Amino acid sequence: MHTRTEEFGAGVLVTVGFRQEKEVVLFVDCLANIQRGIEVKEKKLRYFNDYLQSLTPGQREYLFKRYRRGLKMPAREDVETALNEEINEIEDAIQFMYGFNPEPREYDATGNAKANFQEMLMVLGVK
Numbered sequence: 001m002h003t004r005t006e007e008f009g010a011g012v013l014v015t016v017g018f019r020q021e022k023e024v025v026l027f028v029d030c031l032a033n034i035q036r037g038i039e040v041k042e043k044k045l046r047y048f049n050d051y052l053q054s055l056t057p058g059q060r061e062y063l064f065k066r067y068r069r070g071l072k073m074p075a076r077e078d079v080e081t082a083l084n085e086e087i088n089e090i091e092d093a094i095q096f097m098y099g100f101n102p103e104p105r106e107y108d109a110t111g112n113a114k115a116n117f118q119e120m121l122m123v124l125g126v127k
Helices: 020-054 057-068 077-098 113-124
Strands: 002-007 013-017
Touching: 020 077, 057 077
Parallel strands: none
Antiparallel strands: 002 013
16 A cells, blocks of 8 residues: 655655554554543543432532532532542542552641541541
């Protein structure tokens, strides 16, 4: 299969063809990576929708108004914190399932030592 003609000085023309053994392998690898990415996104979406279904109607309405419709609303710290924790949990689960390297997280220490210790145990997976 001829793809192009190149000139190499002094009037020497060379036809360059499609390198099947190289290009097809790269294309198949690319397709496999895209398929895996789609699979990961679908799982994240499924887990997130499951979480949304577990919320009360008021909490779900708050999140839809705030993030889907972009309305300015007073923040509900309990819902925001729970949402952030669930997103982190979903990310951790996906990373574990597919063998991805986990992303480092910042640890926010508050004044309550017992709560900090419990949170640290939870982050480390001890509890």
